[in-house]
Amino acid sequence: MNIVEQSREITPINFPKLNTELWRYRDEPGRLIPLLQSAQETYGYISETTIKYISGVTRIPESEIYSVITFYKQFRLRPLGKYLIRLCDGTACHVNNAKTLKEIVEDELQLEGNDTTEDGLFTLEMVACLGCCSLAPVIMVNDQTYGRLTPQKLRKTLRKYQKQEKTEAKSQ
Amino acid sequence: MYTITIGTATCGISAGADKVLNEFQLLIAEKGLKNIKLAETGCMGMCYKEVLVEVKNGAGKFLYGDVTQEKAQRIFNEHVLQHKPVDEFLALLDYQEGTEKNFLAKQKRIVLRNCGHIDPMSIDDYLARDGYQAIKKVLTNMTPDEVIKAVTDSGIRGRGGAGFLTGVKWKFAAQSPSDIKYVVCNADEGDPGAFMDRSVLEGDPNSVLEGMLICGYAIGASEGYIYCRAEYPRAIVRLVNAIGEATKRGFLGDNIFGTNFSFHLKIKEGAGAFVCGEETALIASIEGHRGTPRIRPPYPAVKGIWGKPTNINNVETLANLPWIILNGPEKFAAMGTDDSKGTKVFAMAGKIKRSGLVEVPMGITINEIIFDICGGIVNDKKFKGVQMGGPSGGCIPAALGNTQIDYQQINKTGAIMGSGGMIVVDESTCMVELARFFLEFTQKESCGKCTSCRIGTLRMLEILERIVAGQGKDEDLDVLKELGEQIKATAQCGLGQTAPNPALTTMNYFREEYEEHIKNKRCPAHSCSSLVMYLVDATKCTGCTLCAGNCPAGAITGVKKKAHKVDRDKCIKCGKCITTCNFDAIYKE
Helix, strand or coil: CHHHHHHHHHHHCCHHHHHHHHHHHHCCCHHHHHHHHHHHHHHCCHHHHHHHHHHHHCCCCHHHHHHHHCCCCCCCCCCCCCCEEEEEHHHHHHHCHHHHHHHHHHHHHCCCCCEEEECCCCCEECCCCCCCCCHHCEEECEEEEEEECHHHHHHHHHHHHHHHHHHHHCCC | EEEEEEEHHHHHHCCCHHHHHHHHHHHHHCCCCCCEEEECCCCEEEEEEEEEEEEECCEEEEECCCCCCCHHHHHEEEEEEECCCCCCEEEEEEEEEEECCHHHHHCCCCCCCCCCCCCCCCHHHHHCCCCCCCCCCCHHHHCCCHHHHHHHHHCCCCCCCCEEEHHHHHEEEEEEECCCCCCEEEEEEEEEEECCHHHHHCCHHHHHHHHHHHHHHHHHCCCCEEEEECCHHHHHHHHHHHHHHHHHHCEEECCCCCCCCCCCEEEEEECCHHHHHHHHHHHHCCCCCCCCCCCCCCCCCCCHHCCCCCEEEEEHHHHHHHHHHHHHHHHHHHHHHHCCEEEEEEEEEEEECCCCCEEEECCEEEEHHHHHHHHCCCHHHCCCCCCEEEHCCCCEHHHCCCCEECHHHHEEEHCCCCCCCEEEECCCHHHHHHHHHHHHHHHHHHCCCCCCHHHHHHHHHHHHHHHHHCCCCCHHHHHHHHHHHHHHHHCCCHHHHHHCCHHHHHHHHHHHHHHHHCCCCCCCCCCCCHHHEEEECCCCCCCCCCCHHHHHCCCECCCCCCCEECCCCCCCCCHHHHHHHHCEEECCC
């Protein structure tokens, strides 16, 4: 049984994108991490089915794949909100009051200890350093960076996204 | 004929460089001008002035800072169309004159020689500045031993943090017999507050590739990896482009410059683990495993990736090499002190006026960097100390500001040179809280393999958390010191061995601050929220009631148009009143 047949047997759903990636990395040693990165890029997170599928093709035990996933911060086992808010708590942002910003985000989005809002719109992630220390304090909402934030500026920014969502929901 | 160059490294983009670039594109298209060249470049180092735009013609180089879309329109209309430079936005003129001239006066740019001058996406720009001439000289005129000798003679130490002599490291790898060897560029820059490597990768990726080629030839390796943080997407794009272009021109691949030297390069993206900056953890990660370190020896130079000899160098070290080869090791060794040669790049951040990237000759003092180059402390507050080497380093107090930048001298203070992050703190930063912050970072990043790091750092963190919460005990300082010293002595890798440094150095230099927290339950910097009180300045309060309405605990009371009061028992110290007050009437004590 060749690899493709075997993978068809194992997975209940089809992974067209991942399949080409698997072929690309098939003979490469150390392929597990690039594979997981590509899976996460495609699906936003790594599901149980994905783990099973990768394990079936690469013959790396599921337990080992799981252990690698949980070691690295980049990998997620749950889906992300539509807007990923990355709040920088690197040194420069920390000394410029990133903690207050965190409280404001939690308050404004009513996160109550969760990292994702109930409606699945926002996910808050604390990151060690976004690398633009001179603009501290900084957050990123998806790919957009907001620097030199004050509590007022941050609330305004968050409300902008909330408003945008509400108008979108209404028009639908 | 004008050339308009915009800095589009991550710091520039964060400040809105793409919008400014777009604005110039529109303006040029609108006027239908053909004789204007619009270009992009990497980090110019002056992050505090981003967005930076350089307008160049026969009359000179004009560098504008803090450019917005509106300012871009004025620069275009007045400077480009009417040939009248806009003096009020000008930061530098020909890199000699202008408000920011002091920023460059004491710098010496070797690693950053091309950053901000070339388009990082263009190999031709790099070639025009002696690019790939060093590898040509090495391949056609030097033996591997001669290359290693030149690097040894230059005295360069590894810029990743530990400061091991690069030439010696190469010699070990060269002496390990093997059919396959690897060169690895460590671009897993993870210290919070450090962005030197990112700027080099984004601003001058080819210099790093050339450094790797030189190393490959010297140690007999024909394969290389660049292990880069996935958090640096822009750096990765520019590296991929540089590798593609270099391969097309024959600087990478088989039989480079018609010799029998071949070299192939791959990029490996890190997946977010600080410990992977450690050599053996990095190797495990490249092999596709959890990034846990292992005991050395055997060193990577003997047994590295897949058991083959591997030489790992940091981005900055590699970017120095072409310069050393072309200018001669003597010239490099002439800069610096007896112990430390050449230059060092620092990422300056924190409470400082000019934050950004500086490259200084070794031997310069900390005070010179902070005051002469970076213009001193924001709002002219008091300089309290500087954290060097990130979470592995230590805090050097203002009193030791005359310490020279030199591996030995910095080590003497209890800090380390580190990879080059310098976080400057002023009197409003609490040193206990700073130590807690760094320990929280290393504790989270501990891979969990060895006990002293996994559990020891957690115990230290718990004690520090107690102290900043106002529940410190008298014996805490002794316990912290003992724990810290034991972890340093027994942890397996660099992460654990250095994790106690921030706590130990701050306890050494700012002991009275710890004691105030423990004995008097006071935070002298008014920063630890559990230990401060919120008060209303009755002379400034107008009685607008805004704070009372916003207080989530109902702790603020008062009559309209009369000064309000904070009830200490009810106050939860959230700070909301300070941020809502329009009259600066609420303060902390």
